[in-house]
Amino acid sequence: MDFSNYKNYPIEQINSETVGSNIEIFQKILKNASNPFAGKLSSELFVEHETQIALQKRVPWHQFYILDPANGEVVSAFRIIYHRGNNGYTNLLVSFVHTKAEYRKRGFIDYLISECIKKYETVGSYEFSVPGSNNKDTDDFIKKHIKPSEKYFWTLYSAVQTFYARFGFVPFRDMNWLTYKAEEVSTYTIDDVKTGFRDTTVELIAFDEDVVKFFADPDYASYVNDSLNDENVRSMSLDNPTFYTCHNRDLCVAELHHKELKNTGLRLKHSNGKESFVIVSGDLHHEELVIHKLFTNLDVATESELLDDDLDRIQKFLHVIFDEYPFRELGFVKGYTFAVTTADLHAKDPDTQSYIIEKLQGNDWSLDTSNTKFLAMMKDYAKDGVAEGTVWLNNGFWCFG
Ligand SMILES: CC(C)(COP(=O)(O)OP(=O)(O)OC[C@H]1O[C@@H](n2cnc3c(N)ncnc32)[C@H](O)[C@@H]1OP(=O)(O)O)[C@@H](O)C(=O)NCCC(=O)NCCS
Structure with missing residues (x-):
């Protein structure tokens, strides 16, 4: 894919290990995401409790974002949360996918998610398309946490129906x-x-x-x-x-x-x-x-x-x-x-x-x-060998942990 239009928008990251010294930008991302993810809570409460949860570091997570160089606003962001499963499986849960309202429909989230998936799927050997992106910290984190002995699968919950099909996500099970x-x-x-x-x-x-x-x-x-x-x-x-x-x-x-x-x-x-x-x-x-x-x-x-x-x-x-x-x-x-x-x-x-x-x-x-409340989706679910013969466990509300 050609992402040359985004040359002014290098990809930045913070993660569960560096959040402590990057609280300001982390909270700015959360504040943006509070609409709509805060639901009926106030934006302040949402930012407060999500910060507390993130600082607890129960699991590794990787937050990607892009800024508008003109004004420093967070344009788009999303997070990858790691959930270790049984038998050497790890679930990479894509969450808090968000583009600030005034930047929507310009392909920003497409650009951000596609580039990060490529990074992950090559375990950090792919260079982000846009120079100035944070390759080093991204690669270090991925290499530290993606272990060759484990098998990874990508999941998410979509509130935007089948939007994520463009990245290879397929509805995975009914949520009745x-x-x-x-x-x-x-x-x-x-x-x-x-x-x-x-x-x-x-x-x-x-x-x-x-x-x-x-x-x-x-x-x-x-x-x-x-x-x-x-x-x-x-x-x-x-x-x-x-x-x-x-x-x-x-x-x-x-x-x-x-x-x-x-x-x-x-x-x-x-x-x-x-x-x-x-x-x-x-x-x-x-x-x-x-x-x-x-x-x-x-x-x-x-x-x-x-x-x-x-x-x-x-x-x-x-x-x-x-x-x-x-x-x-x-x-x-x-x-x-x-x-x-x-x-x-x-x-x-x-x-x-x-x-x-x-x-x-x-x-x-x-x-x-x-299935309109939200749709559980898994990347490559329809591919040969991914779904065949497998039984997916449910561990409670929101099946992917
Ligand atoms: C969904 C969202 C992240 C898209 O961001 P974006 O930067 O505008 O995305 P892009 O420009 O790369 O792509 C826009 C596409 O999103 C689609 N889209 C946006 N909102 C949608 C919705 N509610 N339902 C279905 N598709 C939607 C558009 O139709 C467009 O598709 P097209 O390229 O086929 O025309 C953005 O609208 C947003 O932040 N929404 C609020 C938060 C949210 O709902 N996040 C997803 C929760 S799972």
Whole structure:
């Protein structure tokens, strides 16, 4: 591709290792991206919590951007976030893709993403087209983090439908959302959640509890994701689920407003060793509560009464936790909405999973299969050998971690 039109726009980068000394430009990029990525949050809050998350360095990330030499404005930017999966797979998640409004439709994002993909796919041996681009730091970071022994795949969530097809991204799986919406706050209390079959042990999962095991432990995998060690079974960063991004955002906003968050989930244990649980967070972008994972190893064929009771308690719990959620008082969350993708309803057999979906629909949850909310896409997914025979694990809300 000929990018000679962009000769005044060299490509710059910062990354998870250098962000500390480049906070000013990092926050400028975030401020631009806050429209639209801040959703209903203020731009200031968005910049604040995204900075905190970035500084935690849970995973390596690489931020690319171009500036307007005339005024120093950030023209376009995007980030690559690394998520290590199982069996030597690493997911390069493309995120925060953004061009400032007055620079749109001039091919800037096309230029920026195409050049960076080339850099990555040649492990830093390609020179950016435009002289003055930061080849050295880019190459050093890529060479440090892209290990020959690992296999890489590119993923993203598109809010602009199939725009990313130009870079080789293909819709990868359905993201079917089940949503419950109500105008009125319910009158359920935690005592209602505790009421039901007497043999069930009810445990609240505290907000500060480490919940990684609920996402990463193979015992809690859906029947879809059975054999973690099979070469063809690929994970999306099981030990760093997207949950933590939302959780951090909740925490950051709560701290800024001196509010306390108490619980993040509910666990129901049975005397036969089986259990169900649900893990939630706020989704402050969309003014809703998101269910990151609802799991059960009960079998609808033989344990439907227990399953009904668990689902009933879980739904009551969602009402209670929504009501407790301090963001309601702060005005960030105006509606009364819970949402879950059907892939995040984990059961040990397909009939039980279908039953849960039907049950929720019967309780006024509506199913949206249009995939318009956002589209999960993977680069080269349609190429021979990429998709064939592989099973992709889902590790909770936002399947790519
Ligand atoms: C999407 C976005 C990054 C494109 O940036 P840009 O620099 O204008 O991109 P380019 O000039 O390289 O390409 C423009 C293309 O984007 C397409 N596009 C822009 N917004 C789109 C949308 N909402 N849906 C589908 N396509 C869209 C245009 O149709 C155009 O396609 P064309 O080249 O076939 O005409 C920019 O519009 C933006 O920042 N939007 C807000 C943030 C956002 O939505 N990011 C993506 C989230 S996944």
